[in-house]
Structures are given as structure tokens and as C-alpha cells.
Amino acid sequence: MKASNLFLSQRIELNLEPNEFLKKAGFVLNSFNSQKIMIFPPLGSIFLNKLEKIISSVLLENEILPFKLPPIQPFDLWKQSGRKKDFSDKVVYLKGKTFGKDKFICSPTNEEVITNFAIKNIESYRNLPLNIYQFDTKIRDDGSSRRGLIRTNIFPVVEGYSLNENEKSLKESFEKFRDSFEKILNLLEITHYPLEKREGYITFVANSKKGDTKISHCKCSTKIYNPLEKKCNQCGEDYKTQLGLELGCLMSEKDNYSKVMDSNYISSKGQKSNIFMGTYGLGLTRLLYTIIEQKKDKIGINWPKIIRPAEVMIIPFRNSQEYLNECAIIENDLKIKGIETIIDDTTGRFVKKLERADIIGIPNKIIPMLGNKKGGIIQYRGETFLKNKTIKDYNKIYSSLI
Numbered sequence: 001m002k003a004s005n006l007f008l009s010q011r012i013e014l015n016l017e018p019n020e021f022l023k024k025a026g027f028v029l030n031s032f033n034s035q036k037i038m039i040f041p042p043l044g045s046i047f048l049n050k051l052e053k054i055i056s057s058v059l060l061e062n063e064i065l066p067f068k069l070p071p072i073q074p075f076d077l078w079k080q081s082g083r084k085k086d087f088s089d090k091v092v093y094l095k096g097k098t099f100g101k102d103k104f105i106c107s108p109t110n111e112e113v114i115t116n117f118a119i120k121n122i123e124s125y126r127n128l129p130l131n132i133y134q135f136d137t138k139i140r141d142d143g144s145s146r147r148g149l150i151r152t153n154i155f156p157v158v159e160g161y162s163l164n165e166n167e168k169s170l171k172e173s174f175e176k177f178r179d180s181f182e183k184i185l186n187l188l189e190i191t192h193y194p195l196e197k198r199e200g201y202i203t204f205v206a207n208s209k210k211g212d213t214k215i216s217h218c219k220c221s222t223k224i225y226n227p228l229e230k231k232c233n234q235c236g237e238d239y240k241t242q243l244g245l246e247l248g249c250l251m252s253e254k255d256n257y258s259k260v261m262d263s264n265y266i267s268s269k270g271q272k273s274n275i276f277m278g279t280y281g282l283g284l285t286r287l288l289y290t291i292i293e294q295k296k297d298k299i300g301i302n303w304p305k306i307i308r309p310a311e312v313m314i315i316p317f318r319n320s321q322e323y324l325n326e327c328a329i330i331e332n333d334l335k336i337k338g339i340e341t342i343i344d345d346t347t348g349r350f351v352k353k354l355e356r357a358d359i360i361g362i363p364n365k366i367i368p369m370l371g372n373k374k375g376g377i378i379q380y381r382g383e384t385f386l387k388n389k390t391i392k393d394y395n396k397i398y399s400s401l402i
């Protein structure tokens with residue numbers, strides 16, 4: 001990868017607010033001059049791709065299977081569920097030769113679609129439980145859009161659904177998704193808490209300075225609550241209230257949808273029974289925002305290794321073709337070893353490039369030397385720990401990469 005393709009700003013500071021930081025670091029760009037509609041250039045897309053890979057592997061490990069629903073749906077389904085009236089000014093309508101006018105909407109969520117799928121495709125208890133997930137881009141028009149990644153009308157998510165025979169089976173699916181989401185958040189090294197809003201409704205909340213949810217906690221427990229004025233029952237101390245950012249949620253819908261939309265299956269006893277459903281989701285850009293907010297230290301973003309944009313920045317001492325050729329040789333060697341690299345071929349000062357690599361969180365830097373001095377310097381997060389101007393090949397350098 002060449003840094004000149006990555007939309008990095010020349011000047012990027014560590015103390016920027018996460019949304020601004022992500023723009024300057026080339027993870028998101030505004031499109032159509034709108035601050036509410038985002039483009040994900042290469043670094044943002046690489047993040048989303050890696051994230052999808054991590055999420056998929058955790059879900060598959062837990063027997064939660066991939067699915068792909070259409071990005072549009074007939075709005076009349078919402079008449080059946082009784083939600084049409086409440087949402088008619090919060091959805092985006094389609095108009096076209098095939099789809100008519102206002103008959104179809106961009107999918108804001110899929111409870112009705114999944115229930116309709118069950119009506120058409122689930123016949124007996126043998127098909128259940130069904131635990132599925134998909135990556136999707138949600139399109140809503142709920143007026144909540146603000147600048148930045150936290151609240152936008154168009155946003156990427158992973159969403160899951162479970163279809164179950166009864167409440168007991170639904171609880172098992174719920175726990176499966178809960179364990180999976182916990183594992184994903186832990187792999188991403190995100191400090192978070194599960195917040196039980198009511199029975200069967202849990203949100204995952206991250207520590208965040210700019211969060212949209214108030215949470216209370218007490219030092220005697222790791223549990224968090226919605227804001228409470230009162231003192232803690234357990235120890236008598238006052239609750240501490242702070243802001244948190246909702247990353248996703250788990251919700252038990254029981255048979256609410258199947259009752260009103262008449263979705264059922266034939267049980268093992270041969271009886272017609274309503275299908276139970278659970279819905280689950282995580283906002284992918286909220287995870288990106290949270291990592292940037294939580295994993296920043298004095299040097300830069302200290303990405304968890306599994307989601308780093310790249311392992312190595314190769315920085316030419318001068319921007320001459322000779323140096324760039326040497327960088328390309330190193331890049332090629334590392335590619336063979338499966339190590340992801342970026343060559344900083346942008347214009348700008350060498351020292352600034354070193355600094356920028358640290359700030360955006362590319363931890364290893366290789367600076368090749370030429371001529372008699374052939375060899376190289378390697379830095380890891382602001383520190384030079386190998387300086388070898390005499391070696392003729394780079395193997396020694398590669399072996400010291402962290």
C-alpha cells in the first residue's frame with residue numbers, strides 16, 4: 001500500500017476529537033459535501049473488513065450462521081406488525097418502475113422481514129432453533145443525525161436474529177449472542193459494561209467522553225445502572241454518574257411479532273405454535289469510534305494487534321526514486337512473510353512522517369539506508385531499538401519486528 005492512496009492529512013494531532021481524528025487519519029471522509037454521509041476510504045474499509053472477519057469467526061464458532069437479506073422491504077409488512085404508523089416518518093421510501101412509489105423502504109431493521117421469512121420457510125420444530133447474522137448498512141431517516149460517526153442515518157452494522165420454539169430456547173440463543181458479543185468486544189480490547197435496561201433487553205455500553213447514555217456505577221461492583229439518584233444499597237456510597245456510548249444490544253422479542261403476524265410452526269407434539277424471536281446487533285462505526293477514544297496513549301493509537309491497519313510503515317529517508325525502490329524491495333519481502341505494510345511515499349518532512357505513523361497507530365517503522373550505509377533503522381512506537389547501517393540484507397531487521 002502506498003500512503004499517497006490513503007488520504008492522510010499532512011498534519012494530524014493526537015488530541016483531536018475522535019471524529020476529526022478519523023477524518024484526518026483517512027478512515028472516513030464526508031461525501032457530497034455532507035457531514036452526515038460517510039465514505040470509507042482504504043483505511044476505513046480495511047478496518048471494516050478486518051472487523052467483519054473477526055465477528056464472522058466468533059459467530060460461526062458459536063453456530064450462528066451467515067444470512068443475507070435484501071436491502072429493501074415492502075412497507076406493508078409493518079402494517080401487519082402494527083409498527084407502520086409509528087415509523088412512517090422515520091424511514092426512507094423508494095420510487096421506481098419495479099417498486100412503485102412509497103411501497104418499498106430501505107431496510108431500517110428486519111424484524112418484520114425475518115418473521116415473514118419464517119412464515120414462508122419454517123415448517124416444523126426440526127428447523128429450529130435458527131441463529132443467523134448478517135452485515136448490513138442501515139438507512140433511516142429518524143432525524144437523529146449529527147456530525148460524525150456516532151449518530152448518522154446511514155451506518156454499517158452486524159445484526160443477528162434467532163427463531164426459537166419457546167422461551168427456554170430463546171434464552172439459550174440470547175446467551176449465545178451475548179457470549180459472542182462479549183468475546184468480540186474483548187478481542188477488540190474495548191472497556192464496556194452490559195446494561196440491563198429491563199428483562200430481556202441488554203445494551204453494551206462503552207466508557208466514552210462523548211457518549212449518548214448516562215450510566216451510574218458504584219465502586220463496590222462492576223455492574224452499571226441507568227442513572228440513579230439514590231445511594232448504593234450494598235455499601236451506602238453515592239453512585240458515580242458518567243457518560244457511556246451504546247455499542248449494541250440484545251433483545252428478546254418473545255412471540256410478539258409471530259402473534260400479530262401469525263408466524264407458527266408444527267411442534268414435536270404435532271401442535272401449531274407461535275415462533276419466538278430474539279434480535280441482536282452491534283454498530284460497526286461505534287466500535288471504530290470507541291477504539292480511537294479508548295486506545296489512545298501518549299504515542300498514538302495503540303490498536304489491538306488483530307485490527308491494526310498495518311504492521312509496518314516503510315519510510316524513505318528521501319523521496320528519491322532510489323529510496324522508493326529500496327522501500328518496494330522491503331515491502332515485497334514482508335508481503336511474502338504475510339506482514340502488512342504501508343510505504344510513506346507522500347511529500348512532506350521525514351520527521352513528520354515518523355511522527356504520523358505513530359499517531360495513526362502503525363507501530364513498526366523501517367527506514368532503509370542506501371549505499372555504503374545499506375542497512376536500516378527500525379523503530380517501534382516512538383523508540384529506535386535497532387540501528388544497523390552495515391548489514392547487507394534486511395532479514396535481521398525483519399526478525400526484530402514486533
Ligand SMILES: [Zn+2]
Pocket residue numbers: 218219220221232233234235236237
Ligand atoms: Zn456500592
